[in-house]
Amino acid sequence: MNSWYTIRARDGGAEVLIYDEIGAYGVSAKGFLAELGALPDETAIDLRLNSPGGSVFDAVAIHNALSRHAGSVTVWIDGIAASAASYIAMAGDEIVMPENAFLMIHDPSGLVMGTAADMREMAGTLDKIAAGMLRGYAARSGRPEEEIAGLMAAETWLTAAEALEAGLATRLAEPVRIAARFDIARFRNAPPALVDAVETPDPEYAKTETDIVDDANDVASVPDPAPQPVADDPDGPMADASTAPNATAIRAEAIAHARAVVDLCRLAGQPQMAGRFLEEDASLDAVRSSLLDTKAEAAPEITPHHPQPGRSATTRPWGDVIARTFKLKG
Structure with a gap:
């Protein structure tokens, strides 16, 4: 959402x-x-x-x-x-x-x-x-x-x-x-x-300028995957590399998602839950919902200062x- x-x-x-x-x-x-x-x-x-x-x-x-x-x-x-x-x-x-x-x-x-x-x-x-x-x-x-x-x-x-x-x-x-x-x-x-x-x-x-620089550095620090051979299908055209997903974009999206999950868990005071969410490939909406449920079970109000x-x-x-x-x- x-x-x-x-x-x-x-x-x-x-x-x-x-x-x-x-x-x-x-x-x-x-x-x-x-x-x-x-x-x-x-x-x-x-x-x-x-x-x-x-x-x-x-x-x-x-x-x-x-x-x-x-x-x-x-x-x-x-x-x-x-x-x-x-x-x-x-x-x-x-x-x-x-x-x-x-x-x-x-x-x-x-x-x-x-x-x-x-x-x-x-x-x-x-x-x-x-x-x-x-x-x-x-x-x-x-x-x-x-x-x-x-x-x-x-x-x-x-x-x-x-x-x-x-x-x-x-x-x-x-x-x-x-x-x-x-x-x-x-x-x-x-x-x-x-x-x-x-x-x-x-x-x-x-995104702030800092976010963009951080994302670029994160992507640069991840090695490119080993090149995969391209098969020639005798019944169809050769696979076109231009139609393959952009590996850099995929990595950047995955890194941004992981950082967002970790941030949400840290803000909720539940950093230990981040690993499970990442293993499950949970969406941000699912992470937020789970964290709010955990918070609600722990206390009837968010804090006395924030009813x-x-x-x-x-x-x-x-x-x-x-x-x-x-x-x-x-």
Whole structure:
């Protein structure tokens, strides 16, 4: 299954990537928070964002979990942090933006089907969510809530320099290549220059430069297999070497998969399980599911600091209607 996030071990800490729409592919924040909660409390987190936003409920849960995390959280906006993604960014102890990156804030929106009463309930829910996000942006920036409210109502896109001046970023970095799996033009005020600048999606774009160098070194360190003789089939054409699988690509894919399995096991505090998963050639989804089951059996909650999200017994009926018919967008 595709996922909009990745959490992996990195240099004594953890790297968290959100490079797609939050809550996409049917993957909610529950899995994200479970993996985040598996990290030791003092783990330093580098959160890398390149997202158009998505489910505002998920974003609020992620923001709150990151704010509670005892270790340092450094947010890197690797292109775009729009809508709900910009609210997640506010949980960083430090917010770093490349000079050509953008941050966008606006009022949350949603869709509901039902009676007039359902729609009034929806309007009230949106007002409450917007008020909470407003307080978060204002607290981070030090600006009056009235000023932030105006920026949200207008769907305001901020360059890195503007975000720094507004107090919504703490440091600038060198420009980066901006690529995205999402359509920036769907926003009403998206800067035309940004729409034109976003490159065609590249399956390798989510990798950092360090990842690419490491993968190249790993592949170079694996000796090529002994050449195999090519048989000439008398009843058919000679086997064409150009149609054979690329051995280098296969090795690189296998190495990347093994590293991902080991990272997941380390993050879950179960490094001894990696060998079994690799022997079974388990998929990453199967590894993640098994690790979460193991964690659930060990303790009823991920940690006292990271309780699982979920509906309480007091959830009102209209909430079920909302959950079935639409996703709130931040």
